Amino acid sequence: MNNKLLRRSFWILALFSAVSVSNAQSDKGFVVKVNTIKASVQPTMWGVFFEDINMGADGGIYAELVKNRSFEFYNPLMGWTVNQKKFVEGSLLVQNRDEKNIANPRYIHVTVNQGVKGDFGMTNEGFRGMGIKNALRYDFSVMYRMQSSGVKLHVELINSKDESIGDTALVPAVSDNQWHKQGISFIAKATEPKAKMNLWFEGNGIIDLDMISLFPSDTWKNRPGGMRADMIQLLADMKPGFIRFPGGCIVEGHDLAVRYQWKKTIGPVEDRQLIVNRWNTEFSHRLTPDYFQTFGLGFFEYFQLAEDIGAEPLPILNCGMACQFNTAEVVPINQLDPYVQDALDLIEFANGDVTSKWGKIRADMGHPAPFNLKMMGVGNENWGPQYLERLKIFTKAIKEKYPHIKLVNSSGTDPNGERFDYLNGELRRMNADIIDEHYYRRPEWFLENAKRYDNYPRNGSKVFAGEYAAQTDKVVSIDNKNSWQAAISEAAFMTGLERNADVVCMASYAPLFAHIDGWQWTPDLIWVDNLRSYGTPNYQVQKLFSLNKGTDVVPILSGNEAITGQDGIYATACIDKKTGYLILKIINTSASVQQKDIKIEGASKLDSKVKVITLKSELTAVNSFDAPTTVSPVDSEMGLNGKSLKVSLAPYSFSVFKVKMK
Ligand code: AHR
Numbered sequence: 001m002n003n004k005l006l007r008r009s010f011w012i013l014a015l016f017s018a019v020s021v022s023n024a025q026s027d028k029g030f031v032v033k034v035n036t037i038k039a040s041v042q043p044t045m046w047g048v049f050f051e052d053i054n055m056g057a058d059g060g061i062y063a064e065l066v067k068n069r070s071f072e073f074y075n076p077l078m079g080w081t082v083n084q085k086k087f088v089e090g091s092l093l094v095q096n097r098d099e100k101n102i103a104n105p106r107y108i109h110v111t112v113n114q115g116v117k118g119d120f121g122m123t124n125e126g127f128r129g130m131g132i133k134n135a136l137r138y139d140f141s142v143m144y145r146m147q148s149s150g151v152k153l154h155v156e157l158i159n160s161k162d163e164s165i166g167d168t169a170l171v172p173a174v175s176d177n178q179w180h181k182q183g184i185s186f187i188a189k190a191t192e193p194k195a196k197m198n199l200w201f202e203g204n205g206i207i208d209l210d211m212i213s214l215f216p217s218d219t220w221k222n223r224p225g226g227m228r229a230d231m232i233q234l235l236a237d238m239k240p241g242f243i244r245f246p247g248g249c250i251v252e253g254h255d256l257a258v259r260y261q262w263k264k265t266i267g268p269v270e271d272r273q274l275i276v277n278r279w280n281t282e283f284s285h286r287l288t289p290d291y292f293q294t295f296g297l298g299f300f301e302y303f304q305l306a307e308d309i310g311a312e313p314l315p316i317l318n319c320g321m322a323c324q325f326n327t328a329e330v331v332p333i334n335q336l337d338p339y340v341q342d343a344l345d346l347i348e349f350a351n352g353d354v355t356s357k358w359g360k361i362r363a364d365m366g367h368p369a370p371f372n373l374k375m376m377g378v379g380n381e382n383w384g385p386q387y388l389e390r391l392k393i394f395t396k397a398i399k400e401k402y403p404h405i406k407l408v409n410s411s412g413t414d415p416n417g418e419r420f421d422y423l424n425g426e427l428r429r430m431n432a433d434i435i436d437e438h439y440y441r442r443p444e445w446f447l448e449n450a451k452r453y454d455n456y457p458r459n460g461s462k463v464f465a466g467e468y469a470a471q472t473d474k475v476v477s478i479d480n481k482n483s484w485q486a487a488i489s490e491a492a493f494m495t496g497l498e499r500n501a502d503v504v505c506m507a508s509y510a511p512l513f514a515h516i517d518g519w520q521w522t523p524d525l526i527w528v529d530n531l532r533s534y535g536t537p538n539y540q541v542q543k544l545f546s547l548n549k550g551t552d553v554v555p556i557l558s559g560n561e562a563i564t565g566q567d568g569i570y571a572t573a574c575i576d577k578k579t580g581y582l583i584l585k586i587i588n589t590s591a592s593v594q595q596k597d598i599k600i601e602g603a604s605k606l607d608s609k610v611k612v613i614t615l616k617s618e619l620t621a622v623n624s625f626d627a628p629t630t631v632s633p634v635d636s637e638m639g640l641n642g643k644s645l646k647v648s649l650a651p652y653s654f655s656v657f658k659v660k661m662k
Pocket of ligand 1: 051247249417467510
């Protein structure tokens with residue numbers, strides 16, 4: 001559907017709701033009752049969903065610049081080209097270690113015969129190139145094994161014209177036929193978004209190489225081998241209440257052999273067993289054959305990230321079922337034990353004392369203090385009786401040992417339909433702690449569903465709006481846009497989540513990151529290239545909600561009704577008991593300016609100055625690398641007239657009004 005048509009249908013709906021009620025209420029203002037607490041807003045309310053999709057981890061937040069550093073991709077030299085002026089048979093071989101069942105069997109065996117820099121070497125292309133910054137330090141490291149000395153390694157960064165933009169040389173220090181790790185740092189001499197790295201072999205001799213790695217030094221918190229700071233900063237800026245990881249479908253895997261197994265993602269990076277990324281071949285229209293999970297970013301790093309950004313960790317584990325869109329492979333019930341054990345061990349890894357087996361592993365990795373895990377997901381988008389059968393076994397085992405851990409359960413892939421109704425009913429009967437609902441729907445759905453939770457049961461299971469994003473075309477269409485139209489419809493919907501904070505305890509947009517040259521799925525919250533990153537209009541909406549969360553929901557009414565689309569307006573009100581602010585979030589989805597008088601009832605005294613933060617734009621507006629702030633918040637101030645606020649809501653706008661209560 002083209003943009004014009006989309007805009008028309010979106011607004012037909014908005015207008016329809018406007019017309020249906022406006023006759024009765026257009027002249028009425030709004031009333032806020034600050035003394036009537038309707039619900040507490042959980043500190044976890046607005047969070048983030050991380051999955052290694054769209055080159056989110058490898059090639060994304062994981063700052064490693066070398067692709068296929070350990071030669072474990074299906075094609076062992078994928079990402080590498082061999083440069084050899086004079087062909088000598090056997091100069092470069094991919095070999096396997098003698099040991100069986102090890103995580104990282106392959107390495108390259110290099111025979112150097114009168115090697116000269118520029119004559120014999122290898123080039124790594126990076127993840128769609130390497131983003132290199134002028135004057136920044138880069139840390140090269142390698143694992144090597146040599147029988148006798150004589151080989152020198154030249155490391156060279158080249159720009160897209162093949163010109164050198166930084167180099168260094170490493171002389172392997174030990175030649176005892178054992179594996180060693182050695183590193184060297186150098187400063188880049190130019191900025192280049194699509195650099196490559198040459199590795200030249202000089203001298204004579206035989207050397208085995210593995211884990212050939214290059215990291216920028218400006219990682220998040222300057223951690224060696226760490227994460228891309230600009231991307232993490234965007235998350236930190238949202239002050240998310242939780243971070244869900246590692247997905248998404250990645251948890252399930254295409255089949256069980258390539259499901260996500262957290263135990264294989266911890267410990268020394270060279271011992272973390274790489275697997276294919278299930279998004280590698282998922283979409284024939286967006287094939288990404290070089291997409292693997294090296295797990296340099298693993299569960300320890302996710303927990304550490306959660307701690308860094310002040311978010312509650314929410315790991316999701318495989319429940320013994322592979323992706324039901326792919327193979328739908330299930331593990332027989334009598335073989336489920338190792339899966340359940342993984343869940344129990346994860347809790348010990350996160351929270352256990354340093355004397356416990358898994359707590360000690362965490363401590364050895366540098367974090368003796370517990371990570372304070374409070375919740376965990378079992379299964380992602382799994383459905384059917386097979387899921388419930390497995391879930392019950394997990395739940396019993398986890399609750400017996402860790403009764404305080406809250407469990408997040410899947411309600412399948414869609415927010416309605418037979419599968420959803422079945423699971424939702426059964427899970428509520430089981431008194432599930434938290435039910436994970438997903439909605440990838442068109443913008444109109446988000447407007448229509450702002451009341452979705454108004455009539456949900458107030459007791460029993462809570463809801464996690466675990467994955468949502470307005471699709472301006474349709475799910476998995478490459479034409480979906482992160483437009484203001486999508487974002488404002490999500491904002492309207494989110495007022496319904498907030499108003500029902502007694503039912504909805506957590507919510508997260510999905511997916512989180514996308515690399516402009518390596519994505520499979522759109523829309524996404526944050527877009528990156530090798531050097532830059534920006535938040536979409538959807539990001540701005542998420543951030544505005546999160547930064548202005550409040551602690552308690554109070555009514556904001558038009559007549560006696562919640563504001564759920566009357567005149568195209570959606571609104572919620574919260575107070576923040578910690579800061580003393582009354583926070584109003586008002587979304588005008590209509591094409592016209594709307595004037596409203598808002599009476600604030602129940603406050604003894606109010607500051608006369610009101611802080612206003614506004615997002616507004618054309619419906620088709622998007623942010624981009626060149627114009628990252630087209631849709632971004634604008635701060636202003638207005639006055640209060642006694643206890644009433646006269647607001648003028650711009651067309652297609654989301655405004656936050658903050659009134660200090662004394
Ligand atoms: O967010 C992208 C995918 O959408 C997730 O991996 C999956 O859970 C959902 O289908």
